[in-house]
Each structure stands twice: as structure tokens, then as C-alpha cells.
Amino acid sequence: MRHLVFWVLFFSFIKTGTAHAGSVQVAVAANFAGALDLIGKDFEQETGHRLVMASGATGKFYAQIKSGAPFEVFLSADTATPRKLEEEGLVVPGSRFTYAIGRLVLWSSKPNYVDREGKILTGGNFDHLSMANPKTAPYGAAAMEILKKRGVDAALAPKLVQGENIAQAHQFVVSGNAQLGFVALSQVYKNGQLTSGSAWFIPDTEYQPIRQDVVMLRTAEGNPAATALLAYLKSPAALNVMASLGYRHE
Amino acid sequence: MDVPALLTSDDLVALALTAKLAITVTLILMVLGVPCAWWLARTRCRWKGGIEALIALPLFLPPSVLGFYLLLSMGPHGPIGHLTQWLGMGYLPFTFGGLVVTSIIYSLPFVVQPLQSTFKGINPRLIEAAATLGASPWDAFVTIVLPLSRSGLMTAAVLGFAHTVGEFGIVLMIGGNIPGQTRMASVQIYDHVEAMEYVHAHWLSGIMLLFSFLVLLALYTLNADRRDLWGRS
Numbered sequence: 211m212r213h214l215v216f217w218v219l220f221f222s223f224i225k226t227g228t229a230h231a232g233s234v235q236v237a238v239a240a241n242f243a244g245a246l247d248l249i250g251k252d253f254e255q256e257t258g259h260r261l262v263m264a265s266g267a268t269g270k271f272y273a274q275i276k277s278g279a280p281f282e283v284f285l286s287a288d289t290a291t292p293r294k295l296e297e298e299g300l301v302v303p304g305s306r307f308t309y310a311i312g313r314l315v316l317w318s319s320k321p322n323y324v325d326r327e328g329k330i331l332t333g334g335n336f337d338h339l340s341m342a343n344p345k346t347a348p349y350g351a352a353a354m355e356i357l358k359k360r361g362v363d364a365a366l367a368p369k370l371v372q373g374e375n376i377a378q379a380h381q382f383v384v385s386g387n388a389q390l391g392f393v394a395l396s397q398v399y400k401n402g403q404l405t406s407g408s409a410w411f412i413p414d415t416e417y418q419p420i421r422q423d424v425v426m427l428r429t430a431e432g433n434p435a436a437t438a439l440l441a442y443l444k445s446p447a448a449l450n451v452m453a454s455l456g457y458r459h460e
Numbered sequence: 461m462d463v464p465a466l467l468t469s470d471d472l473v474a475l476a477l478t479a480k481l482a483i484t485v486t487l488i489l490m491v492l493g494v495p496c497a498w499w500l501a502r503t504r505c506r507w508k509g510g511i512e513a514l515i516a517l518p519l520f521l522p523p524s525v526l527g528f529y530l531l532l533s534m535g536p537h538g539p540i541g542h543l544t545q546w547l548g549m550g551y552l553p554f555t556f557g558g559l560v561v562t563s564i565i566y567s568l569p570f571v572v573q574p575l576q577s578t579f580k581g582i583n584p585r586l587i588e589a590a591a592t593l594g595a596s597p598w599d600a601f602v603t604i605v606l607p608l609s610r611s612g613l614m615t616a617a618v619l620g621f622a623h624t625v626g627e628f629g630i631v632l633m634i635g636g637n638i639p640g641q642t643r644m645a646s647v648q649i650y651d652h653v654e655a656m657e658y659v660h661a662h663w664l665s666g667i668m669l670l671f672s673f674l675v676l677l678a679l680y681t682l683n684a685d686r687r688d689l690w691g692r693s
Binding site for chain 2: 267269273345
């Protein structure tokens with residue numbers, strides 16, 4: 211009985227603890243999930259709002275949002291999908307902006323394997339080169355753009371393995387099954403440096419910038435927590451976290 | 461019928477590859493599954509429970525999680541990777557052979573379990589009678605057990621086949637999505653959905669559903685005797 215009283219008090223305390231602040235339901239592209247985890251903690255501390263986050267593939271979120279998923283803010287991996295949702299009237303007008311510019315890196319878990327200019331691509335001295343699916347993932351499309359620009363796309367085609375998203379492309383390299391791969395800089399970069407292995411930091415001029423847009427969805431209308439989150443993404447604190455993980459901003 | 465316009469050439473390649481994988485895997489599963497299930501149905505070995513549990517284990521892991529651990533263990537740092545390299549086979553991930561091996565692991569319980577319950581249902585006196593009439597165990601198995609197990613064999617083959625066709629997470633993880641080698645129809649559909657090419661996705665899904673329905677229809681129609689899906693009377 212004493213236990214029961216304790217638990218009732220405990221749960222009522224939790225409930226009242228969050229009652230005065232709002233919560234916001236966020237869908238975030240897989241490549242930015244780690245960053246939003248960090249940013250979200252600061253955001254919760256600073257504003258008292260709660261951030262509930264689901265990470266996944268941008269195309270999947272599009273299908274879910276169209277089918278009435280309860281997401282309120284959508285951090286996409288591209289600009290095309292948020293724009294499409296906007297045209298379809300599912301977005302709060304004027305809420306869309308580029309929150310981050312993703313950067314691509316050619317990475318290997320082995321030290322001193324990838325040279326600083328990416329010449330290894332023309333040497334082709336490896337069995338498997340991993341990348342995200344260029345058809346569905348912006349990071350994959352950027353990787354393909356680089357291969358085409360260097361004129362090695364046809365020669366390397368038999369060695370290409372595609373992950374369904376950038377997380378899987380990364381796993382193929384980490385597990386050693388691919389010797390190297392195009393991954394998001396944010397996956398192998400922390401506090402301004404490479405966490406392990408070797409990499410070619412690809413200059414921004416080599417591929418179209420991977421702009422990532424965020425939108426507030428219609429479901430969030432009148433939710434102050436959603437408005438606060440969008441504003442927070444532009445704050446110096448949030449931009450600092452993004453920069454430390456290798457993202458650029460406008 | 462203007463199918464090529466509705467399906468891309470990549471779709472057709474993926475469908476053919478899926479059929480090839482499913483047929484290969486089903487044949488191997490039946491060759492492995494029949495003796496395995498027969499032994500499990502008749503043995504009193506104290507390891508029986510452990511082996512049954514091991515075979516059923518893949519059912520408990522989500523396919524992409526199982527795929528992740530197979531990717532690790534088949535890679536250059538993993539024990540299976542060391543073994544295949546030592547045998548001169550290279551590494552299994554990103555190859556058709558690698559998909560065959562993973563599909564066998566993943567679909568084994570779907571073949572062994574219906575076979576085991578079918579074999580258990582066979583009256584052992586029939587086999588004893590055959591033995592007293594001079595039949596070798598092999599003769600008895602081929603002339604008595606297999607014909608009596610016809611519906612169980614069919615169920616096992618269909619479940620193994622269907623399960624391989626519908627496999628997705630593992631194929632994605634181990635295959636690496638290489639056209640003509642490891643890009644199966646299920647992955648192709650997912651790619652269409654992700655790229656918002658819903659029309660292609662609908663057609664390819666429709667064809668897979670129709671195909672699956674026809675296979676099941678054939679099974680239930682051809683299964684003349686009145687046994688349930690698991691081969692029990």
C-alpha cells in the first residue's frame with residue numbers, strides 16, 4: 211500500500227513537472243540525429259520544452275507525413291522534400307529554412323589509407339567503395355557527382371556498394387567489408403577533428419552543397435515548443451554544436 | 461500487356477534475381493532441412509532442445525539486426541570472414557553467395573519446424589513393419605515417410621521460398637544493393653518508395669503479391685488431403 215502511494219505521488223509529480231512546458235514531436239534525417247541529440251539537450255534545458263525525436267530516412271518521413279504522422283517539425287536531409295510538402299500545403303507557410311549544410315568525406319577506418327586529395331579513387335586499389343544510395347539519399351547523390359566529375363564512375367561501378375542511407379554506408383566501412391566509403395563528415399568528426407581512420411576532406415567546390423531544410427508542419431500550429439525549436443536551431447549555441455560536428459551554415 | 465513500360469529494366473533484373481535466390485535457397489533448405497527435421501523428430505538426444513532453440517533463434521532478432529551481426533562476423537574482422545578467407549572463398553558480404561548463406565540461416569526455422577511436426581505425426585509402427593519386411597532404413601524413409609509427408613514437404617518448401625522472396629532487412633545489410641548481384645525485388649520496391657516513385661513501387665509490389673497469392677493458391681489446391689498448414693491431420 212505504501213508502495214502504491216509512492217508511485218501515485220511519483221507519477222503525479224512527473225505529470226505536473228512537464229505540464230507547464232510544451233513538447234514537440236520531431237522527425238529528423240538520420241545524418242542529423244546525433245547532432246539533434248546534443249542540440250536537443252541544450253534546448254530542453256534552456257526552454258523547459260521537451261523534444262521527442264524519431265530519426266530515419268527522409269523519403270520514409272515524407273510518406274508518413276503525407277499519411278498523417280503526428281510530427282510537428284521535420285528536419286530533412288535535402289531541400290526538395292520540404293519544398294514538396296510545402297507545395298502540398300502540409301507546412302506552416304514561411305517556416306522553411308536551411309538549418310545546416312552537410313559535408314561529404316571519403317573515409318576509411320584504416321589510418322594513412324585515404325590520401326588528402328582523394329587520388330585513391332583513380333588508383334582503384336580496393337575491393338569495395340561504399341556510399342549511400344544516390345537515388346534516394348542526398349549524400350549518395352553528391353558522392354556519385356564526385357565520381358562522375360573525376361571520370362571514374364564507370365570504372366568503379368563493379369566495386370560500389372550502396373547503403374540504404376548514410377548510416378549503413380558508414381557501417382559497411384566500420385565493419386571492414388568496404389575499405390573506404392563516402393560518408394557524412396558528421397559521422398566521423400567530433401570537436402573539430404577526425405575521430406579515427408583517414409579521410410579526404412572533399413572541397414565544397416567538388417559537389418553541389420547538401421543543403422538540409424527544416425519545416426514546421428501544420429500539426430504544430432499554435433505549439434510554442436515547435437516555434438521555440440525552430441528559433442533555437444538558429445541560435446549561436448546550436449550553430450556551434452553543428453560546426454563542431456562538421457556542418458556548415460549559411 | 462505493356463509491362464516493360466510500367467516496370468523499369470532494373471525492376472525486371474531484380475525480379476529475376478529474387479526468383480534465382482529463392483529457388484537456390486529453397487533447394488538447399490530442403491536438402492538440409494529434411495534430414496535435420498527427421499533427426500529432431502525421432503531423437504532422444506539431450507542436445508535436442510538446444511539445437512531446436514538454435515534453429516528458431518533467427519526468428520527473435522529483427523532482420524536488420526541479425527544482418528548487422530552477420531555483416532560483422534562475415535567481414536574481415538569476423539570469425540566467419542576469417543574462415544571463408546582461409547578456405548579461399550573471399551568474404552561473403554556483397555556477393556550473391558553471401559545472400560544465399562544468410563537466407564538459409566534466416567529461413568531455416570520456416571522449413572525445419574513444419575517438417576519436424578509432419579515427421580512426428582508418422583506412425584513409427586509403419587517403419588517397424590517395413591523393417592520386419594526387410595526394408596533398409598533408407599528404403600523405409602523413401603517409400604513410406606516421404607510419400608506420407610507430401611503436404612508437409614510442400615508447406616516447408618513454400619514457406620522457405622516465400623520467406624526468402626519477402627526478405628528485406630538482411631538483404632539490404634549483407635547485399636550492398638548491387639544491381640544484378642544483390643539488389644532483390646524487395647529492396648527495389650523500397651528504393652522506389654524512398655525516391656517517391658510510387659507508381660513503380662505499386663506495380664512491383666502488385667506483381668509480388670499476385671505471385672505470392674498464386675503460389676499459395678497452388679499449394680492449397682494441390683494439397684489434396686485435409687491437413688492444416690503445419691502438416692497435421
